[in-house]
Amino acid sequence: xxxxxxxRIVAKLLIPYMxxxxxxxxxxxxxxxxxxxxxxxxxxxxxxxxxLIFGLPAARRMVPDGLVEAMVGLGVLLYAGVGVAGIVLxxxxxxxxxLDADPVAGQHRGIFWVEAGVGITVSGVMxxxxxxxxxxxxxxxxx
Amino acid sequence: MSAAAGHYSxxxxxxxxxxxxxxxxxxxxxxxxxxxxxxxxxxxxxxYIAPGKLIGxxxxxxxxxxxxxxxxxxxxxxxxxxxxxxxxLALGLAIVVRIREMYGSIEEDEILAADRDDGPDR
Amino acid sequence: MAVATVAIALQRNLFSVVILGGVxxxxxxxxxxxxxxxxxxxxxxSVGAGISTVLLLGALYLCGGEEAKxxxxxxxxxxxxxxxxxxxxxxxxxxxxFSDALAPIHVHVAPRYxxxxxIETGIPNVVTAVLASYRGFDTLGEVTVVFTAGAxxxxxxxxxxxxKDWESEK
Numbered sequence: 001x002x003x004x005x006x007x008r009i010v011a012k013l014l015i016p017y018m019x020x021x022x023x024x025x026x027x028x029x030x031x032x033x034x035x036x037x038x039x040x041x042x043x044x045x046x047x048x049x050x051x052l053i054f055g056l057p058a059a060r061r062m063v064p065d066g067l068v069e070a071m072v073g074l075g076v077l078l079y080a081g082v083g084v085a086g087i088v089l090x091x092x093x094x095x096x097x098x099l100d101a102d103p104v105a106g107q108h109r110g111i112f113w114v115e116a117g118v119g120i121t122v123s124g125v126m127x128x129x130x131x132x133x134x135x136x137x138x139x140x141x142x143x
Numbered sequence: 144m145s146a147a148a149g150h151y152s153x154x155x156x157x158x159x160x161x162x163x164x165x166x167x168x169x170x171x172x173x174x175x176x177x178x179x180x181x182x183x184x185x186x187x188x189x190x191y192i193a194p195g196k197l198i199g200x201x202x203x204x205x206x207x208x209x210x211x212x213x214x215x216x217x218x219x220x221x222x223x224x225x226x227x228x229x230x231x232l233a234l235g236l237a238i239v240v241r242i243r244e245m246y247g248s249i250e251e252d253e254i255l256a257a258d259r260d261d262g263p264d265r
Numbered sequence: 266m267a268v269a270t271v272a273i274a275l276q277r278n279l280f281s282v283v284i285l286g287g288v289x290x291x292x293x294x295x296x297x298x299x300x301x302x303x304x305x306x307x308x309x310x311s312v313g314a315g316i317s318t319v320l321l322l323g324a325l326y327l328c329g330g331e332e333a334k335x336x337x338x339x340x341x342x343x344x345x346x347x348x349x350x351x352x353x354x355x356x357x358x359x360x361x362x363f364s365d366a367l368a369p370i371h372v373h374v375a376p377r378y379x380x381x382x383x384i385e386t387g388i389p390n391v392v393t394a395v396l397a398s399y400r401g402f403d404t405l406g407e408v409t410v411v412f413t414a415g416a417x418x419x420x421x422x423x424x425x426x427x428x429k430d431w432e433s434e435k
Binding site: 025031032037042048072075083093104105108115117121124136 | 307312323385387389390392393397404409415
Binding site: 149151152153154155156157158159160161162163164168169170172174175177178182185188189192194195196201203204205212213215219222225226227228229230232233234236237238239240241243249 | 266267270271273274279282283286289290293296297300301302303304305308309312313316317320321323324325327328339342343345346347349350353354357358360361363370371374375378379382383389390391392395396400403404407410411413414415417418421422
């Protein structure tokens, strides 16, 4: 599809803004609608858009398979890690108020890392599923 | 008549729910069944969120100048439900792709016939 | 939305069914904004109309795009559906009316979250506060479900050459 000039130009204009918007939604989930899930999906959609216009191998070069699979597990580990940090610092599992001297700042910190973990896992999983679906026919033809 | 005005949102939900259910049980194509299932799920989201709305309220983001907020608890539940729904859809589609590769078709009748003809050790 | 659903049920070209599903999701997101559920609307629009449509199109590419003509008469499913409609409408008559401020869901826990949430967590968005802090354990479960779905899809759609090795061993 990269032979179509209009699509290529529009994609090059839009994809950076989509990624920045995903970051905005992720970190402004505290003050407006948003949060980890929406941000993860929007980030995955930006990379899927790139893959649709420029081809799956180009997208695989930009966001390699190993990175995506690592993202899938890392987010869950990050979330559980915040919970274990709560235990290590003296509270119960997933207690945020022990993460800082001021309990409200502790809540902020906990929610920041937790939402980051959610966003990483969701974008990783959506992207990996797209890679698996989109890459399948080629392997079947190799048979 | 006031019962109708007060419960109209539930009736829309029920109609969408049963429409989704009809697609699941009455159509044989597996991908269409999955789409019917997702319609069923979105109608359940409506079922939970409609009672949370207060007329004259606003979104549950606390800000200056607003006194009445809509109930935030159903929103939390439904956020989780939406993400779980898409996870289920992805897994279902992966199973459909494998069924297609194994049986060569995604129509329920043809798959059942193939199972009956070939015996259990396909 | 009802029109979109009926069209989905009757259409046989699966590509148009998928696009109609995306239309349905966008309409649902609009209704959700009208019901003040802005987080949910954003999630439904991005997940339902975005990712679901992409995944369905991917699956259609691998499966073939036309539905066969239905062989059975649809009378039994239609009758069952109508009976269920009747039963559910009768059941929902007992639920509280739309926007009833004295309904149980507005009286017990929700005011506490709306009042204490911004003070205890310092976050104006009460939905995020409840999701990440008050009910954080449920969100951990949800992230695990997403992870499991990803792992399941990887397990199901892994390379075909493994199956070929297994089949040549038989």
